[in-house]
Amino acid sequence: MGEYRVIFFDLDHTLVDTNLQHKLSLERTVKQMYNGAVPEDFIPRFLTHHEALWTLYDRREITMTELRRLRFLRTWQDYNVEKTDSEADRFNDVYMSTLEETVIAYPGTTEMLEALAAKYRLGVVTNGSPDLQWRKMTIAGIDRFIPESALIISEHVGKAKPHPMVYQAACEALQVSAREALMVGDNYRADYEGARVFGMDALWYVPDPAIPGRHQGHVAVRRAEDVLSAISKMEQARRV
Ligand SMILES: [Mg+2]
Numbered sequence: 153m154g155e156y157r158v159i160f161f162d163l164d165h166t167l168v169d170t171n172l173q174h175k176l177s178l179e180r181t182v183k184q185m186y187n188g189a190v191p192e193d194f195i196p197r198f199l200t201h202h203e204a205l206w207t208l209y210d211r212r213e214i215t216m217t218e219l220r221r222l223r224f225l226r227t228w229q230d231y232n233v234e235k236t237d238s239e240a241d242r243f244n245d246v247y248m249s250t251l252e253e254t255v256i257a258y259p260g261t262t263e264m265l266e267a268l269a270a271k272y273r274l275g276v277v278t279n280g281s282p283d284l285q286w287r288k289m290t291i292a293g294i295d296r297f298i299p300e301s302a303l304i305i306s307e308h309v310g311k312a313k314p315h316p317m318v319y320q321a322a323c324e325a326l327q328v329s330a331r332e333a334l335m336v337g338d339n340y341r342a343d344y345e346g347a348r349v350f351g352m353d354a355l356w357y358v359p360d361p362a363i364p365g366r367h368q369g370h371v372a373v374r375r376a377e378d379v380l381s382a383i384s385k386m387e388q389a390r391r392v
Pocket residue numbers: 162163164165166337338339
């Protein structure tokens with residue numbers, strides 16, 4: 153049991169630069185909707201609400217539609233402005249229309265996936281929005297290496313990572329056992345610990361320099377060009 157058969161990746165903050173996408177999309181949306189005339193800290197506040205609401209979405213306490221409305225409404229409420237659901241929906245429509253130009257893979261991602269695809273089958277396991285993830289993969293060019301049939305979205309499973317059901321669904325979709333697969337992702341709890349609890353090996357990979365890469369003495373792989381050699385080392389360790 154040396155070599156893996158399947159390498160799974162997380163999508164957001166692992167393959168695509170989601171922080172950059174949020175920032176660029178919001179800048180464009182605010183420009184289109186309000187000609188840029190919003191309070192100075194509108195975008196960071198919006199992102200703070202987005203993060204807080206995402207925790208609730210992950211726990212299935214709110215829907216994606218509610219998340220998209222509430223992050224908008226709450227941001228304006230911070231400035232004592234009451235907006236309507238329909239304006240929130242329009243804001244979101246404009247936001248979605250910007251994605252073609254704002255979804256970008258991290259540097260080295262294409263080369264990394266190309267090298268890995270020569271050796272393994274690849275998949276994506278994501279907690280992200282069901283209506284967006286395939287589109288993001290297509291825009292970022294990741295669909296060249298990973299087919300839609302190998303995209304596992306937690307909302308379709310009914311639980312979010314780190315729940316083992318998500319990893320089980322991923323292994324079933326690609327017809328491998330946990331021991332035959334490796335999970336690569338930026339989120340220590342969801343991607344690294346979650347996969348390992350299910351019985352899968354995992355590699356903690358954090359390409360975004362703005363996201364911390366240390367956890368209780370564990371140091372993340374930071375560069376796309378180091379992922380393949382890190383995987384090879386893990387395979388060597390399995391042989392002994
Ligand atoms: Mg992630």
